[in-house]
Amino acid sequence: MSGKGKEGADMMERKKVDMLCVQENEWKGSMARNIGGGFKLFYDGVDEKRNGVGVILKEEISKSVVEVKRVSDRVKNVKLKVEGVIIKVISAYAPQVGCKMEEKE
Numbered sequence: 001m002s003g004k005g006k007e008g009a010d011m012m013e014r015k016k017v018d019m020l021c022v023q024e025n026e027w028k029g030s031m032a033r034n035i036g037g038g039f040k041l042f043y044d045g046v047d048e049k050r051n052g053v054g055v056i057l058k059e060e061i062s063k064s065v066v067e068v069k070r071v072s073d074r075v076k077n078v079k080l081k082v083e084g085v086i087i088k089v090i091s092a093y094a095p096q097v098g099c100k101m102e103e104k105e
Helices: 003-015
Strands: 019-023 030-036 039-044 053-058 065-072 075-082 085-092
Touching: 003 019, 003 030, 003 039, 003 053, 019 085, 039 065, 039 075, 053 075, 053 085
Parallel strands: none
Antiparallel strands: 019 053, 030 039, 039 053, 065 075, 075 085
C-alpha cells in the first residue's frame, strides 16, 4: 500500500475516526485490503490513475460489510449491517477544475 493509505490509517487512529470516504486517490484497480493500524480500505480506480474513490473502515466495522458496489470510477457504495440496521455509505467524487463539461456531468 502506498504512503497515502498508511497516512490515512494513521490519521484515523489519531483522530479516533472509524469510517472515512476518500477521493482522488489515484489507486489502480478495484480491491479491498488491510492498510495497517486495524483499518481496511475498499477502493476503485482506473488504469489512467485519475479519479478513484474509496472507503476506509476500522477493521471491526469492516466485518459488518454485506455489499460493496462500484457504480463508476467516481462513485462507490458500501453497505453495512450494524445491529440489524442497514447503513449505506457512498463515496463520490465530482471533478471540477480542468475538466470538460461532459466529464462533470
